[in-house]
Amino acid sequence: MSDVVIKAEGLSKVYRLGTTGTGSLRQDLQHWWTTSILKKEDPFFQAPSADNHRYGQNQLFRALHDVNFEIKQGEVWGVIGSNGSGKSTLLKIISRIVRPTSGTVRGKGTISSLLEVGTGFNPELTGRENVYLSGFILGMNKHEIRQKFDEIVAFSGLERFLDTPVKRYSSGMYVRLAFAVAAHLEPDILILDEVLAVGDAEFQKKCLGKIREVSHTDGRTVIFVSHNMQAVANLCQQALWLNQGLVQEQGEVSRIVNKFLLATQQNVTKQYWGDTPAKAPGNEFVRFQSVELIPHFFTENMPLDVRVPLTVRFQMRNLVDKALLNVHLGLYNSNGDCVLTIPSAATVYREGILAGECTIPGNLLNDGAYCISLFVLAGTAPVFDLDSCLTFELEDYRGDESGWKGKWWGTVRPLIPFPVALQEPVLH
Numbered sequence: 358m359s360d361v362v363i364k365a366e367g368l369s370k371v372y373r374l375g376t377t378g379t380g381s382l383r384q385d386l387q388h389w390w391t392t393s394i395l396k397k398e399d400p401f402f403q404a405p406s407a408d409n410h411r412y413g414q415n416q417l418f419r420a421l422h423d424v425n426f427e428i429k430q431g432e433v434w435g436v437i438g439s440n441g442s443g444k445s446t447l448l449k450i451i452s453r454i455v456r457p458t459s460g461t462v463r464g465k466g467t468i469s470s471l472l473e474v475g476t477g478f479n480p481e482l483t484g485r486e487n488v489y490l491s492g493f494i495l496g497m498n499k500h501e502i503r504q505k506f507d508e509i510v511a512f513s514g515l516e517r518f519l520d521t522p523v524k525r526y527s528s529g530m531y532v533r534l535a536f537a538v539a540a541h542l543e544p545d546i547l548i549l550d551e552v553l554a555v556g557d558a559e560f561q562k563k564c565l566g567k568i569r570e571v572s573h574t575d576g577r578t579v580i581f582v583s584h585n586m587q588a589v590a591n592l593c594q595q596a597l598w599l600n601q602g603l604v605q606e607q608g609e610v611s612r613i614v615n616k617f618l619l620a621t622q623q624n625v626t627k628q629y630w631g632d633t634p635a636k637a638p639g640n641e642f643v644r645f646q647s648v649e650l651i652p653h654f655f656t657e658n659m660p661l662d663v664r665v666p667l668t669v670r671f672q673m674r675n676l677v678d679k680a681l682l683n684v685h686l687g688l689y690n691s692n693g694d695c696v697l698t699i700p701s702a703a704t705v706y707r708e709g710i711l712a713g714e715c716t717i718p719g720n721l722l723n724d725g726a727y728c729i730s731l732f733v734l735a736g737t738a739p740v741f742d743l744d745s746c747l748t749f750e751l752e753d754y755r756g757d758e759s760g761w762k763g764k765w766w767g768t769v770r771p772l773i774p775f776p777v778a779l780q781e782p783v784l785h
């Protein structure tokens with residue numbers, strides 16, 4: 358299709374132990390710059406140890422395997438996955454810093470990658486000189502760079518260190534400058550790796566704002582790696598979930614993030630889209646504003662236990678006057694089985710914000726991980742599915758009178774009175 362700007366087909370990457378790679382992105386880039394561009398020896402280079410990498414036969418390690426996806430013009434994609442799942446490798450391949458072992462990535466338009474900018478920094482040159490150098494490497498002329506220079510410097514907040522060689526910068530300062538350069542070059546495609554892992558909260562907020570501006574206002578394509586699921590969910594429309602080098606799933610961001618969180622057992626007990634209505638899940642009929650799981654009693658740092666009643670509360674904008682709507686709450690266990698469905702009554706609503714809540718009683722669900730989906734229907738016709746919007750885990754309180762301390766068999770474990778009494782004692 359004509360609006361596809363990046364297409365990856367059958368992408369695989371196999372690393373050979375000890376050829377290159379330190380496990381640290383900055384050191385990798387520094388090593389590549391020193392050895393491949395400056396043609397010098399890198400005195401600080403250390404190959405990764407076998408302790409922290411799982412290598413297969415013949416010292417080969419498969420970092421990516423048969424990865425396929427298409428990214429369209431103006432889309433913002435989040436690449437998510439656990440540590441070592443291949444996210445940075447994928448970004449390095451798209452940025453053309455690393456070659457795939459097999460498969461292809463085809464791109465359309467200019468790519469500005471935080472990796473590439475960071476790689477281009479010469480440690481001996483000052484911040485100011487590196488801004489110009491990066492601009493030149495990325496094809497800008499002196500006049501264009503000068504026009505952007507003040508904005509880049511102001512964004513980085515590094516005015517006082519502009520004439521300091523970047524080898525004296527902390528890794529946070531380094532990334533601030535690299536991000537400022539990459540984001541201000543007006544690329545067609547902006548590639549960002551873990552920009553939120555460094556820097557203070559204020560800078561992270563600024564980065565998020567800039568990414569939003571680059572994508573929403575300027576309509577550019579952004580690919581964004583982060584471990585911050587809240588940021589991914591707020592910023593991106595699509596997500597690609599990598600698991601041990603394989604694409605576990607890809608698609609609409611909230612569905613993928615929630616599945617990932619459920620799989621990695623991180624609880625999501627609240628989602629709020631009130632500040633970002635354009636990003637809120639929904640369509641031309643309804644749009645969700647918030648959804649929340651409220652335990653009736655809760656001890657901080659203690660797992661939720663099976664006795665606790667759980668209220669699910671949501672707010673949703675109804676965009677069609679006199680719409681006949683009903684909402685179904687679906688509760689699923691970690692096998693994907695539907696444990697129960699709770700329907701609201703079908704009602705004709707005026708246009709406006711609807712609020713609903715229902716409570717799953719305590720002493721009903723078994724130990725385990727759960728997710729909740731909300732389905733909006735018009736009678737029986739589907740209107741919108743808010744898939745896997747809340748995830749949580751329950752633990753048994755292990756205080757059962759039967760003395761059994763393990764998990765109960767069955768999908769549910771309701772507390773149903775079961776008195777057993779001696780009816781006819783044997784008389785001796």
Ligand SMILES: Nc1ncnc2c1ncn2[C@@H]1O[C@H](COP(=O)(O)OP(=O)(O)OP(=O)(O)O)[C@@H](O)[C@H]1O
Nearest residue numbers: 372377378410420439440441442443444445446447
């Ligand atoms: N140059 C290299 N040589 C050998 N192995 C490498 C090299 N670069 C990465 N790896 C290995 O490939 C796997 C994928 O690494 P990658 O950095 O792409 O993962 P990631 O998902 O970005 O991880 P993280 O979230 O920790 O940054 C890891 O096990 C890593 O140790």
